[in-house]
Amino acid sequence: MDTALRSAVVVNPVKVPDLDELRQTITEALAAAGWPEPMWLETTVEDPGAGQAAQAARDGAEVVFACGGDGTVMACVSALAGTDVALAVLPAGTGNLLAANLGLSGDLATGIEVVLQGGRRRIDVGCVGDQSFAVMAGMGFDAKMLDATNDTAKKHVGWLAYVAGAAQHLRDRPMRVTISLDGGPAFTRRPRTVIVGNVGRLQGGMRLLPDAQPDDGKLDVAVLSPRNLRHWLALAWGVLRRTGAVARMETFTASTVEIRSNRAQPRQLDGDLIDPGKELLVSVRPQALLLCVPQPENAADLAHDAGAVSRDADEIREVTSA
Structure with a gap:
């Protein structure tokens, strides 16, 4: 896999306490790995993320970071299902059910590292209408x-x-x-x-x-x-x-x-x-969504961390805003 992929960040600004810090953290981590600067797309009340994720895919993104609550993640899932664009979940809400179920860490730095490691998994997607x-x-x-x-x-x-x-x-x-x-x-x-x-x-x-x-x-x-x-x-x-x-x-x-x-x-x-x-x-x-997940050798430790996060609401907020 090419180590330098084009990426985009779909972010819900309401869920993130410091957008500038988030942007700096992501941009610097990707730059250190040799990735180009990501596209930055904020959700709106009218469009919680589907339009932004679809735009990112059209503009050539190979990875889309979804940074927000479950609504942001769901919107990105709807846009990316059936494509070869990988979804990377960076939780920032109170639920974050997809992250909790698949052993994805709530820590921002760890979430970015998972993407850079290149672990990918195809999962099923449920459909209700469109x-x-x-x-x-x-x-x-x-x-x-x-x-x-x-x-x-x-x-x-x-x-x-x-x-x-x-x-x-x-x-x-x-x-x-x-x-x-x-x-x-x-x-x-x-x-x-x-x-x-x-x-x-x-x-x-x-x-x-x-x-x-x-x-x-x-x-x-x-x-x-x-x-x-x-x-x-x-x-x-x-x-x-x-x-x-x-x-x-x-x-x-x-x-x-x-x-x-x-x-x-x-x-x-x-x-x-x-x-x-x-x-x-x-x-x-079946297997319509390509998801960024920990590499097998790191999955057990990260799943343990994510499970601990899901059991403690205070820790969820703490690691998200860190």
Whole structure:
């Protein structure tokens, strides 16, 4: 692999405490490795990153650094899926689910070093309409939780803010949905949420879908159907313990997932809300995204570091702003 690749940085300025410092750090690290100065593209409210990443690809970038929260990463995933342009994740938000699931460090210098080492991995991408996701799509309670989570609280306490958002909707009524997997016969459920995952880890390091693999050409589906607070507690305890089947949760595996409700439901992709709708139609594009990952000899140490980061919200903010 050529050691000097053209690159671009797609950055969410709201998520980065010091843009000048970030730019200097990245530019100097790349220059020291003999890389040319990267293109610098800031996201906007109107375009959270897809247009910028697509522009970078058109202008000849071979690596795109996504520096922001899950929304920035998802937008770049949508733009780069199906291309040979590599995505490098430099987390700067409170969730950073893709980084946590794939053992990517939250430390800026380490993230840049991963790119320079040249490690690459192709992973699957989930699709909902013309949007793509690398982590999870969901309909129901999980989207309500995201909508109810205060942005200010996320800045101060990180992923723990989602707990307060979740508490507001624990007693909401369940959905009535039909689910079809791989075009098979539809079955009916009354769940609180249905989550379709390419990987399995939620905020705070909780593994909802422990068997999910990002490059197996399949999506893992969790149907959660608690009826009251006691059921919620039992479900959470079962997910944490993982000694067998989890009460009030069914899991499936499929390449296409069709979820239809009798009324419009809140929906999310990779932690970002999309418009409510009566259906969530999900398919998989096998190994569509080229991702920068640690070289095999360094992967274990970096994965350990990233796992520690995902379990401690304060450390996430500290290493991101360092």
